[in-house]
Amino acid sequence: xxxxxxxxxxxxxxxxxxxxxxxxxxxxxxxxxxxxxxxxxxxxxxxxxxxxxxxxxxxxxxxxxxxxxxxxxxxxxxxxxxxxxxxxxxxxxxxxxxxxxxxxxxxxxxxx
Amino acid sequence: xxxxxxxxxxxxxxxxxxxxxxxxxxxxxxxxxxxxxxxxxxxxxxxxxxxxxxxxxxxxxxxxxxxxxxxxxxxxxxxxxxxxxxxxxxxxxxxxxxxxxxxxxxxxxxxx
Numbered sequence: 001x002x003x004x005x006x007x008x009x010x011x012x013x014x015x016x017x018x019x020x021x022x023x024x025x026x027x028x029x030x031x032x033x034x035x036x037x038x039x040x041x042x043x044x045x046x047x048x049x050x051x052x053x054x055x056x057x058x059x060x061x062x063x064x065x066x067x068x069x070x071x072x073x074x075x076x077x078x079x080x081x082x083x084x085x086x087x088x089x090x091x092x093x094x095x096x097x098x099x100x101x102x103x104x105x106x107x108x109x110x111x112x
Numbered sequence: 113x114x115x116x117x118x119x120x121x122x123x124x125x126x127x128x129x130x131x132x133x134x135x136x137x138x139x140x141x142x143x144x145x146x147x148x149x150x151x152x153x154x155x156x157x158x159x160x161x162x163x164x165x166x167x168x169x170x171x172x173x174x175x176x177x178x179x180x181x182x183x184x185x186x187x188x189x190x191x192x193x194x195x196x197x198x199x200x201x202x203x204x205x206x207x208x209x210x211x212x213x214x215x216x217x218x219x220x221x222x223x224x
Contacts, residue, residue: 004154035214040120040216041216042116042200042214042215042216042217043155043200043214045211045212090154090155092154092155099157099160100145100147100157100160101155101157101212102157103147103154103155103156104154105152105153105154106152106153106154
C-alpha cells in the first residue's frame with residue numbers, strides 16, 4: 001500500500017528556475033490537494049482537484065500551476081521560483097473529507 | 113473567513129495527560145480533525161469528530177467539542193515519548209467543496 005507518494009524529497013532551486021513536484025496516489029481518491037507548510041503558519045492550501053480534469057485555486061495559488069490528467073497524478077509546477085517559495089510542500093488525497101486526508105511525506109524546497 | 117488557532121508549544125512529563133486546545137471561528141464547521149506530524153514526515157490523521165457530537169474516545173485519545181464556544185481539545189492519556197510530535201487541528205466547513213482549514217500546530221514535548 002503506497003498511499004501518497006511525493007518526489008523529490010529535497011530540492012534546491014535558483015531564483016527563476018522552474019520545476020515540477022510530483023504527487024501520485026494509488027487509492028483511487030477523487031480529491032487531491034497541495035499545501036505548503038511554513039513555520040508558525042500551519043498548512044496553507046495552494047491548489048486542489050476534485051477529479052480528473054478539474055482543478056481550482058486555494059488560499060495561496062500565485063506562482064504555482066497544477067493539472068489533473070489522471071485520477072492518480074497531481075503535479076505542482078513552480079513557474080519561476082522565488083525565495084518566498086522556500087517551504088515544505090505536502091500533497092494530500094481523500095475520498096471524502098469526512099474521513100480526513102492521506103498525506104505524502106513532503107518535499108522540502110529551498111530557493112536561493 | 114475561517115480561522116483555526118492553537119497554542120504553539122506544550123510540554124508534559126511522561127505518564128501525565130496532555131491536553132491540546134484549538135479554537136475555530138466558522139460556526140458552519142461539519143467535521144473537525146486532529147492530525148499528528150512526526151519530524152520529517154507528513155501529517156497522519158489521528159481522529160475526527162462530527163460537529164453534532166460532544167465527545168469521542170479512541171483508546172488513549174479523547175476529543176471534546178464545545179460547539180457553543182467553538183473550542184476543540186485533544187486529550188492524550190498516559191503520554192509517552194512516542195507522542196512527541198506536532199498536532200494539528202483542522203476543520204471542514206460547509207462553505208466550499210471539501211475545504212479544510214488547518215491550525216498552526218502545537219508542538220508537544222514529552223519529558224522522560
